[in-house]
Amino acid sequence: MPRHTEIKKLLQSPPVGEQVTVQGWVRAFRARRFIALNDGSTIKNLQIVTDFEQMDEEVLKKISFHACIRVTGQLIESQGAGQSVEVIAEKVEILGEANPEEYALQPKKQTMEFLREKAHLRMRTNTFSAVFRIRHAIAFAIHEYFNKEGYYYLHSPIITGSDAEGAGEMFQVTTLDLDNVPKDEDGAVDYKEDFFGKQTNLTVSGQLQGEIAALALGKVYTFGPTFRAENSNTSRHLAEFWMIEPEVAFYDIIDNMDLAEDFLKYLINYVLDNYMDDLEVLDKRIAELEKNMKAELRRPMGLIDTLRFVVDNDFERITYSEAINILRSSKPFKKGRFEFEPEWGKDLQAEHERFLVEKKFKKPVIVRDYPKGFKAFYMRMNDDNETVAAMDILFPGIGEVVGGSQREERLDVLKQRMHEMDVHEDELWWYLELRKFGGCPHAGFGLGFERMVLFITGMENIRDVIPFPRTPGRAEF
Ligand code: 4AD
Ligand code: MG
Numbered sequence: 033m034p035r036h037t038e039i040k041k042l043l044q045s046p047p048v049g050e051q052v053t054v055q056g057w058v059r060a061f062r063a064r065r066f067i068a069l070n071d072g073s074t075i076k077n078l079q080i081v082t083d084f085e086q087m088d089e090e091v092l093k094k095i096s097f098h099a100c101i102r103v104t105g106q107l108i109e110s111q112g113a114g115q116s117v118e119v120i121a122e123k124v125e126i127l128g129e130a131n132p133e134e135y136a137l138q139p140k141k142q143t144m145e146f147l148r149e150k151a152h153l154r155m156r157t158n159t160f161s162a163v164f165r166i167r168h169a170i171a172f173a174i175h176e177y178f179n180k181e182g183y184y185y186l187h188s189p190i191i192t193g194s195d196a197e198g199a200g201e202m203f204q205v206t207t208l209d210l211d212n213v214p215k216d217e218d219g220a221v222d223y224k225e226d227f228f229g230k231q232t233n234l235t236v237s238g239q240l241q242g243e244i245a246a247l248a249l250g251k252v253y254t255f256g257p258t259f260r261a262e263n264s265n266t267s268r269h270l271a272e273f274w275m276i277e278p279e280v281a282f283y284d285i286i287d288n289m290d291l292a293e294d295f296l297k298y299l300i301n302y303v304l305d306n307y308m309d310d311l312e313v314l315d316k317r318i319a320e321l322e323k324n325m326k327a328e329l330r331r332p333m334g335l336i337d338t339l340r341f342v343v344d345n346d347f348e349r350i351t352y353s354e355a356i357n358i359l360r361s362s363k364p365f366k367k368g369r370f371e372f373e374p375e376w377g378k379d380l381q382a383e384h385e386r387f388l389v390e391k392k393f394k395k396p397v398i399v400r401d402y403p404k405g406f407k408a409f410y411m412r413m414n415d416d417n418e419t420v421a422a423m424d425i426l427f428p429g430i431g432e433v434v435g436g437s438q439r440e441e442r443l444d445v446l447k448q449r450m451h452e453m454d455v456h457e458d459e460l461w462w463y464l465e466l467r468k469f470g471g472c473p474h475a476g477f478g479l480g481f482e483r484m485v486l487f488i489t490g491m492e493n494i495r496d497v498i499p500f501p502r503t504p505g506r507a508e509f
Contacts, residue, residue, distance in 0.1 A: 036102065040073035040122055046117045048107055054078060054104045054119065055127065056454050057156060061095050067121075069103065075309045075449040076163055079110065079118040081321045083161040091124055097179075098156065148357035150151045151500055151509045159317055163489045163497055170485055173302035174255060174276055177295055183278060188238025190257065193230055194459050196240045198408055202233035205272075231427055234259035237478060240410070240463055241317040242279035243439060246474050248467060249449040255481075259267035263504050268431060270482060272502040279476035285421040285438040287413075288475040289349065289398050292430055292434050296484070297343045303488050304339055311336055318490050332394070332431065335490040338428070347396040350388075351418065352380075358392060359384050379406045382431055389426045409453045410463075413445050423477070430487050435479020445465040 036053040056071030056078070064339040067080035075243060080103050085094055095101065105121040106298045112118075147154040154160045167313060175185065191205050214225040223231045238254035245252040265502040278291065303311065307402065315335040322330045333341060350358075359365055360373035361463040364387060372381040380399070389397050399415060411420035425434035440446040444469060485497040495501040 038073040039069070039071045039076065039078045040263070040367075042078065042107070043076055046107060046110055046349040048117060050107055051104065051122075052119060053102065053104045054080075056100070057097060057492065058097055058099045058130075060097065064092065067095060067101075067103075069101070070156075072161060075158060075165075077115075078122050080105070080124075081118055082121045082124060086184050087124065092124060093125045095124065096130050096285065097154075098130035099126060099388045100130075102127055103127060103371075121193075124287060139287040143495060148495060148501070149508075158313055159301075160496070163485070163491060164499065165310050166307050166314075166489050167485050167497060169303050170299050170481070170488060171255075173299050174253075174481075176302070177298045178253045178278065178333045181251070181324065182471050183253050184249045186238070186242060186245045186246070186249075186254050186321070187205075188235065188241040188256060188277075188419070190235055190360050191228075191232050192235045193228070194240065195233070196235070196237040196408075198453060198455055201260050203259050203261050205232045205234060207495075214328050224244035225469065234401070236260055237275065237277065238509050239277050239279065239476060239478065240460070242277050242476060243463070243474065244324045244466060246281045246476070247470065249284075251280050256391060265504055266425070267274045267495075268483065268486075270494055270498060270501060272501060273370070273494075273498070276364075276479040276481060279474065281474045283438070284473055285400060285423060285475060286437060287502055288436055288477060289400070289423055292423075292477050292479075293347050293396075293398070296425070296479070297432070299484065300339050300343050300488060303319055304336070310337075314490050318506070322453065330488075332390075336402040338490075339488065345395050346400050347425070348372060348393040349400070350396045351401045352399055354401065355380065355384070355388060356390070359387065362387060362392070375404050377405060385426045385431045389428050389431075394428075399424050404449075408437050409449045409455050410446070412440045413449070421475075427487050430483050432480075433476050433483045433487065434479050436475065438475040441467060441471045443471070 038057050039054060039056065042052060042054065054069060054071065056069040058067055059070045059077050060068040064084040065082055069080050069083065070077045094335040102125040103119060103121050104123040105119045107117055110116055110118040126413050147157065147160070155164060168201055180186065197200060208225065214222040216222040223229070235258060236257060238256060242252055242254050254277045256274065258273055260271060262269060280287070280291070318331065318335055330340070332506050353376065356374055356376050364370055365374060371381055372383065374384050375379070395480050400421070401419040402422045403418060404413065406422045407420050411422045413420055413462070421438035423436055424432050427433045440449060443464065446464065447457065451462070482497050486494055489497060495503060
């Protein structure tokens, strides 16, 4: 078998005049002569020119949309417009046929919902191949950023015995026989009989373990799968998603915000610098989609312009109390257009976040110092005794991408908060001990990986930026 060349490499420095072998999937076949071949290495197709009069009719018949082929021939400067080089096929081999009758994915526009049902084929489309190349790019840039800044990558556990967020929306892990559950004298499930001898769940956050590591290695981050059994069927929630959680010793809430802003801009810049081909395709997709939309429904800027705008401007920074004041004196509030009243002490709703980001400031906003009532027990109490040193970063079109805080390092205050919020001390004894053996101020945050991919690719639904989405009622593939 001749050595084959990847299309991306071939187009980067084309060996014009030489014999090449390429392999890939047929994206189009025109006039029994021109094949658009794609091998996934780049969004760009390679044009193959066949001489149908010389070709075996059996082979020719099998060159159809999505068939997998291997082609050997000379690479020449292209005669036609639209591409710089093309291959004059001397030999075409069929590696895998695509049965046209059975084939559901015709080369026409398909809805996102339809494509989701065909996860094994949707990656072959221009849009999804671009999305998943960019998803890779962001993951790579995350490791690159933290490595360059002296952070250590921590693998936090996936099976845990604690509920870090106190939200209780967890998937249970058990080997107990559900048809015959062992019970104790009080009639409660006897978890002593379970695999770990206690009740366990899939993790909702690696933060608490991250704190152990930060107070030893200084600067760490986790990047792993995260599970939440929230029954929310929205375009922003997944039951299985990926989260990045840096945790840093000696950082306060301001350092934390600075880190988050610098980090997010780095990721966007990395994609702008290295994946422009894919971004252009996604940018065009949105323009196409919005062509016939009313002006007020269209995005204010194209995708690439939005990304440039975000990296070129400072994020707006406000307190929660300021946010409430802004919302209460806003036009939509006065005209009764909010579904939920913005009220001090209540969490911001998506409509409030969207107003702040898209109407008021027209750029990313960091909201800090939230009321203690609806935030997690581990967030550091501010001097007012009413608010905690929390911060959320809100992005245009997405809402919350980052949630973080300075952590409560004072043992007595932490115990008090756990008591108030009904978090059991015996489950988190080690978290409390951390404060007894050289505790220090520290802070961190969690970035929802898919929400960031959603923002950078300009897609509309979080299910379309993860290869195999898991949502309520759905765990196919
Ligand atoms: O705000 P959250 O719940 O924060 C934490 O879990 C903290 N322990 C983080 C920390 O301080 N180390 O979640 C962090 C981010 C959210 O801002 C959001 O982007 C994402 O995780 N997220 C989800 N993404 C997709 N689907 C879901 N169901 C998500 N829930 C949270
Ligand atoms: Mg949050």
